[in-house]
Amino acid sequence: MQHYLESIHKASGLLKKRNDRLNKKLEKLSNRNATYLKIMEKKKQELQQLSKVNQRQTEQLAKKKQNFVQAAPQDLIHALIQQLDTQSFYKFNQLNKLFNRYQWIFEQQANNLQYQETNIFYGFVEIEEDNIYFYEVNTEQRRPLIVEESFKRKDLLTDGIAVRVHQKIVDGPVYLRYCYPIVEQNKSKRRSDKYLKRTRQKSKQSSKKQLSIDAEKWASSLKIAVIGNKQIKGFVKGLQKYVETVERIDAYEYGEKALFERIRxxxxxxxxxxxxxxxxxxxxxxxxxxxxxTEFFYRPSIDDGVIRMNYLYWLQEGKRVEIKKNKKYVLDKKQM
Structure with a gap:
């Protein structure tokens, strides 16, 4: 009996120890669980804060996008001007496309009556012996141009500048309304070429070399499609002196599929x-x-296409240099 009681007492002690160990483990697990719960609560709060920040940034981005879409072109152009410097210069290489479209729309307005109001005209300023005239592109007529005292940008009035004018009475003088200085640069050159072509009809070939050596070498491997009518044969011949392949395409003689395939x-x-x-x-x-x-031309002279090649060469050369700079920058950064 004594032996039996001792064995029971011993077993009871072992059970008590095991129970104590289990209670300690339970306490540790409870403490650990409480710690995890605190961490989870903290992470939950951080997630809520990040969600609020993300929502706020999303709203700000949407607002900026809306402001950008609704912004006036003059404000956007002003912002671009402020950002342009030697570091960001290469990012502005698409400005030529903006200029081409600007030029194209101006020319459409100037040369198509359907784009014009009955008393609004587009053309260029001609100055002769302190007299100011308006040269209308559509009719090729010249009229006296009146610049009223209220016109503030008289400093823009130079020979050849593109302008918009209005006429108060039929067959009367025209009044200056707006100047287009960005069009003037290209248009003055074309008008000068037109004048030289009129006064020197016999000298169709320019004695001055029109392409640099590097540009000439670059142009010799190009393929160019010139889309226009038969009147641009001289323009095409001017290009053929420097370009490997020049194809004149009359858009009215080809189907759209064949024409678009040639363009590509x-x-x-x-x-x-x-x-x-x-x-x-x-x-x-x-x-x-x-x-x-794509490059747009309006009534080009023989040499205009070749002259444009210099610009195109400079543009692609600038891109090539920038690509090299960017690659070098990436390599240098990897080595750091």
Missing amino acids: AVDYVYVCIDSVPHHVTNFLKSEIELMEK
Whole structure:
């Protein structure tokens, strides 16, 4: 009996120890669980804060996007001007496309009566012996131009600048309303070329070399499509002196599929906008890649296409240099 009681007492002690150990483990687990709960609560609060920050940033971004869409073009252009410097210069290489479209719309307004109001005209200033005249593009007529005292930018009035005018009475003088200095640069050159062509009809070839050696070498491997009518043969011949392949395409003689395939197959597309249908220009504006290789001309002289090659060479050379700079910057950063 004694032995039995001792064995029971011993077993009871073992059970008590085991129970104590289990209670300690339970206490540790409870403490650990409480710690985890605190951590989870803290993470939950952090997640809520991040969600609020994300929502606020999303709302700010949406507001900025809305402001950008609703912003006036002059405000956007002003912002771009403020951002332009030597570091960001290469990012502005698409400005030529903006200029081309600006130029194209101006020329459409100047040369198509359907775009004009009955008393609004587009053209250029001609100054002769302190007399100011307005040269209307559509009719090629010259009229006296009156600049009223209220016109503030008289400093822009130079020979050849593009302007918008209005006429108060039929067959009367015209009054200056607005100047387009960005159009003036290109237009003055074209008008000068037109004048030289009139006064020197026999000298169709320029004695001055029009392309640099590097640009000439670059142009010799290009394929260019010139879209226009038969009147641009001289323009095409001017390009053929320097460019490997120049194809003149009359958009009215080809189906859309064949025409668009030819456009995609060349390096650059020269478009004489006074002699192409609207569906061609609409197609060219439908893709960024097409716009990047398209150049617009209005009644170009023989040399205008070659002169534009200098600009195109400079543009692609600038891109190539920037790509090299960016690659070097990435490599240097990896090595740091």
